[in-house]
Amino acid sequence: MPTARRAxxxxxxxxxxxxxxVICCGSGGVGKTTTAAAVAAMAAAHLGGKVLVITVDPARRxxxxxxxxxxxxxxxxxxxxxxxxxxxxxxxxxxxxxxDTKQSWDELVRSHAPDDVTRDAxxxxxxxxxxxxxxxxxxxxxxxxxxxxxHASGRYDLIVVDTPPTRNAIDFLDAPERMAxxxxxxxxxxxxxxxxxxxxxxxxxxxYTVADRILGSQFLQDIAEFFLLFQTMYEGxxxxxxxxxxxxxxxxxxxxxxxxxxATPAREAEFFIDALAERRYPLGAVVVNKALPDLFxxxxxxxxxxxxxxxxxxxxxxxxxxxxxxxxxxxxxxxxAEVGESYLNFQVVAAREAEQRAELAGHADVVATAPFADxxxxxxxxxxxxxxxxxx
Amino acid sequence: MPTDLLDxxxVFVTGKGGVGKTTIAAGLGxxxxxxxxxxxxxxxDAKGSLAGAFEAGPTEFRERRIGPxxxxxxxxxxxxxxxxxxLQLRLPRLSRLGxxxxxxxxVANAAPGVREILVVGKLCHEVRERxxxxxxxxxxxxxxxxxxxxxxxxxxxxxKVGAVRDQTGWMLDILHDPARTAVVIVATPEExxxxxxxxxxxxxxxxxxxxxxxxxANRVLPELFGRGEExxxxxxxDPEAVGALADAVGGPVxxxxxxxxxxxxxxxxxxxxxxxxxxxxxxxxxxxxVPELFQRTHGVRATRQVAAALSAELGY
Numbered sequence: 001m002p003t004a005r006r007a008x009x010x011x012x013x014x015x016x017x018x019x020x021x022v023i024c025c026g027s028g029g030v031g032k033t034t035t036a037a038a039v040a041a042m043a044a045a046h047l048g049g050k051v052l053v054i055t056v057d058p059a060r061r062x063x064x065x066x067x068x069x070x071x072x073x074x075x076x077x078x079x080x081x082x083x084x085x086x087x088x089x090x091x092x093x094x095x096x097x098x099x100d101t102k103q104s105w106d107e108l109v110r111s112h113a114p115d116d117v118t119r120d121a122x123x124x125x126x127x128x129x130x131x132x133x134x135x136x137x138x139x140x141x142x143x144x145x146x147x148x149x150x151h152a153s154g155r156y157d158l159i160v161v162d163t164p165p166t167r168n169a170i171d172f173l174d175a176p177e178r179m180a181x182x183x184x185x186x187x188x189x190x191x192x193x194x195x196x197x198x199x200x201x202x203x204x205x206x207x208y209t210v211a212d213r214i215l216g217s218q219f220l221q222d223i224a225e226f227f228l229l230f231q232t233m234y235e236g237x238x239x240x241x242x243x244x245x246x247x248x249x250x251x252x253x254x255x256x257x258x259x260x261x262x263a264t265p266a267r268e269a270e271f272f273i274d275a276l277a278e279r280r281y282p283l284g285a286v287v288v289n290k291a292l293p294d295l296f297x298x299x300x301x302x303x304x305x306x307x308x309x310x311x312x313x314x315x316x317x318x319x320x321x322x323x324x325x326x327x328x329x330x331x332x333x334x335x336x337a338e339v340g341e342s343y344l345n346f347q348v349v350a351a352r353e354a355e356q357r358a359e360l361a362g363h364a365d366v367v368a369t370a371p372f373a374d375x376x377x378x379x380x381x382x383x384x385x386x387x388x389x390x391x392x
Numbered sequence: 393m394p395t396d397l398l399d400x401x402x403v404f405v406t407g408k409g410g411v412g413k414t415t416i417a418a419g420l421g422x423x424x425x426x427x428x429x430x431x432x433x434x435x436x437d438a439k440g441s442l443a444g445a446f447e448a449g450p451t452e453f454r455e456r457r458i459g460p461x462x463x464x465x466x467x468x469x470x471x472x473x474x475x476x477x478x479l480q481l482r483l484p485r486l487s488r489l490g491x492x493x494x495x496x497x498x499v500a501n502a503a504p505g506v507r508e509i510l511v512v513g514k515l516c517h518e519v520r521e522r523x524x525x526x527x528x529x530x531x532x533x534x535x536x537x538x539x540x541x542x543x544x545x546x547x548x549x550x551x552k553v554g555a556v557r558d559q560t561g562w563m564l565d566i567l568h569d570p571a572r573t574a575v576v577i578v579a580t581p582e583e584x585x586x587x588x589x590x591x592x593x594x595x596x597x598x599x600x601x602x603x604x605x606x607x608x609a610n611r612v613l614p615e616l617f618g619r620g621e622e623x624x625x626x627x628x629x630d631p632e633a634v635g636a637l638a639d640a641v642g643g644p645v646x647x648x649x650x651x652x653x654x655x656x657x658x659x660x661x662x663x664x665x666x667x668x669x670x671x672x673x674x675x676x677x678x679x680x681x682v683p684e685l686f687q688r689t690h691g692v693r694a695t696r697q698v699a700a701a702l703s704a705e706l707g708y
Binding site for chain 2: 318327
């Protein structure tokens, strides 16, 4: 870490070369998944080694670009032929996996259940699916848990993770801790009381009086039985959750906050950066996505655009006089006025973006920028093109 | 004849993160209240963006008047539970429910659908009591909205007796009535938002019976050139024409022309996504266009412009 604040770097390469785990985060719609895939592809191509990108919900075309056909926790190698098609000879291997929350939970239960009977009872419990679908932000937890598991297996040199879309981007940071708290909580013991004993303790009575009237005792009983089963995995789960937390703050881990330069995502990015600092998790870089190109920030071009809006008729006549092939001067005038207005419209947006970027840049040692793409990424070449912008 | 969007009682506005869901919800609320409808705007994921759309200060669970005929609130499931307990169970003294606050989070997490039903229940309650002509909900994003709208059914399936179950019937009556309830999905003309919108419309139809009334295509770029003008623009890109243009302007024009190229390409890509969106939606779903606002994309000004655009699209 540099000791004095200097102008931020623009390349993600040194960071990718130094770290083992890169966690991409940011609010929805900012291009997190694409960014994760792009930097992983660049790392595989230029840094070598085995690189894995774990995604949560990639766009179909992105998945296709990586050669992923279905969800599943199986890690699949992106065929080297795809690199060859993109005109790149990779130094390493690129692997990809799409996270399946349900399957991951099942695996977790299988590895922590004390015996086969408990395991089967949990997996068959009618509440299990519902509960794993929501409680303590289970998506967030499972993403971090998978990351831990894969990293600990030692199969990869670098793992790039795309975090799940959450209501609050910080949820997943706290998920392992919350998972540990949840299993150690007194409340869980209260809730499992009716399954252990029909005699309610005095302490739990007011809670049950209310809960019973809202939910009905049968349902409460169902819940209690479920959690009683889950409690058998208490030690394994808590220990595991703590290990996951340690991995997040490990020196070999870094966070990359992805944002666009629009007001709302940028505000969330700043909020997220603060949340990382609070928890002492290392912020490696900020990636600014979908930024309008610098050509909108050119003062001379702005003047030219203003002139085109103001004086399109005169300019059109002059151009048509010098170069008659452009055609009817009145049509040329309309076209020039539209060209000028369009420039000024986007220039307003670009000026706002520049300000936003300056604000974000104050937070990180590296600020990498990916240009606005007017087309969608459909193949590895597209990913590598995006990645190259982040590598400069 | 389907009921006009704003003649309904409860409109959920959802969409993928980052597409401008809050701005559209605010625009709908603004439009409805300007037409004389007593309108309540409710932000479910309290991020404070709704307050920003009206410069009205932070919102809270207790609704607050923020303009003529317009009220705003933010959802708070614990406050909703307290209100519900007071209203439905006639629990005499809420102060005696001391452990409630602490235990609530736990129960809500443990019992599937409880948190969601407290959200949907509060909204349906406002509709049933006719406190407002229209309730516009800045609803959870695509990933979470189905869980909310399906919660009453899920509860019916899981909970056999108890107060929560008793409450689900009338909620479903409101939610499943297309004359009263609608979902509006917001999308931008890009690949992921369009795909998510189509998937969500599908899921809402198969997993709930709530009517998807409209999709708002937000941030639609204006067509840069009219008929024949694109050819004229191409002729202007001829190096000699560019030279003549630079002379006439008295400075370099390269960036301005490249910018126009970019705008044309962007518009074209987005038009393809819009076509996909239209083709993928059922015939009963209106597609409303809201243009890209270059000047101000957030705040009161943007809310008014979006309201005006929606007004034109809805035929007012």
